[in-house]
Amino acid sequence: MAPLSKALNVDLYKTSDSDTKIFRGNIDPEWTVGNVPNGGYALALVVESCIRHQAxxxxxxxxxxxxxxxxxxxxAPFQVYVRTLKHGRGFTNVLADLIQQHKTRITTHIIFGSLSAPRLVPPSPYARRLPLYVHPSVAVDTQMARPWRFKKHIRWAADPFLRAQNDPTSRSRTSSTTIGGGGLVWGAWFQLTGxxxxxxxxxxxFLADTFNNLPSLLPRSERGGLVPCDTWFPTMTLSIEFKAPIPPPSLEHSARTVGLYSTGTFWGEPQGRHDAYVEIWTAPVELGEGSEREGWRENQVCLATATQMALSMSMKVNAERAKYDAPKVKL
Structure with a gap:
């Protein structure tokens, strides 16, 4: 059991040729949702392997x-098979599969290139601005209701102004005369505690898959009997676009705190399928530390955006899936 940086360790196992490598490692038992590894954590193991492949x-x-x-x-132990699909002048396309017990669990396509600072930034009136209201120095820690075993390694403070937008009496609720609109929002300052x-x-x-899903944000009257703490939201597809390089720690950017912002609009059958859009932003200071400085918002950068399709399933399915997939040990 380890903090995230150590739980993401992979080793080069074998090189088949100049464009294909096999990495291996072990899933850390603490980075799970119930009994199943967090999807973003598992994907991070694949990304780490691919970054090693491209180093x-x-x-x-x-x-x-x-x-x-x-x-x-x-x-259980895993292997990541990484191969170069296409190497171009500006980009390289890489394919990678995470395999456990002779089964492909995650398949990915990753585009590599050279990441540089974005061009559309404040003070441009067309630039996207940090969507969180409260400065992280005064943000209040929020309890995590999700069945995450890695809670001791993280903390977050949900933004109360965004949470208020989900209230049934909020102006953001729709009516028969509304065009567009709807959905729910969530945001928080998130910190790796180590x-x-x-x-x-x-x-x-990992961060792109760490947020409160749309079904869990709905008021009880709209959930149709769903109980968030007894619900598993397995990810089916996840896409991430890296928007900017991560700034080094400074008086304007923290080392281990980020701002998370998410929205969800559609929820339906089968299997409680729903969508999520996530933004990951830099933070000016560590959560609960420092103080607010003039112009702090102008210096924050969106590091990545992500979209995903997820399901809503009982935690009993989570437990049974883990039991079914448990590796057999020879005595």
């Missing part, structure tokens, strides 16, 4: 990740 090339930065979760991973931890491109994959 000696001119295209070392992940630009875009598309992942399909074919089957839930389990707490003093030596740091936000990295690999941890972005």
């Amino acid at each position: 000696s090339t001119g295209h070392r930065d992940p630009i875009h990740v598309t992942a399909h979760f074919l089957q839930a991973t389990s707490i 003093i030596e931890e740091q936000i990295t491109p690999v941890s972005i994959a």
Whole structure:
């Protein structure tokens, strides 16, 4: 059991040729939702393998990740098969599969290139601005109701102004005369609690899958009997676009705290299928530390955006899936 940086360790196992490598490691038993590894954490292991694969090339930065979760991973050894699909002048396309017990659990297509600072930034009136209201120095910690075993390694403070927009009496609720609109929003300052931890491109994959899903944000009257703490939201597909390099720790950017913002609009059958859009932003200070400085918002950068399709399932399914996938040990 380890903090995120150590739980994401992979080793080069075998090189088949110049364009194909096999990495291996072990799923950490603490980075799970119930008994099943968190999808973003499992994807981060694939991203780490691919970054290692690209380390000696001119295209070392992940630009875009598309992942399909074919089957839930389990707490067991894994291998990641990485191969170069196409190497171009500006980008390299890499394919990678995470395999456990001779089954492909996650398949990915990752575009690598050279990531540079964005051009459309404040004070441009066309630039996207940090969507959180409360400065992280005064944000109040929020209890995590999700069945996450890794809670001791993280903390967050949900933004109360965004939470208020989900209230049934909020102006953002729709009516018969509304055009568009609807959905729910959520945002929080998120911190890796280990003093030596740091936000990295690999941890972005985990962060993109760490938020409150649309069904859990609905008022009880709209959930149709769903109980969030007894519900598993397995990810089916997850796409991440890396928008900017991660700034080094400074008086304007924290090392291990980020801002998370998400929206969800559609929820339906089968299997409680729903959508999510997530933004990951830099933070000016660590959560609960420092003080508000003039112009702090103008200096924050969106590091990545993500979209996913997820399901809503009983935690009993989570437990049974883990039991079914448990590796058999020879005595």
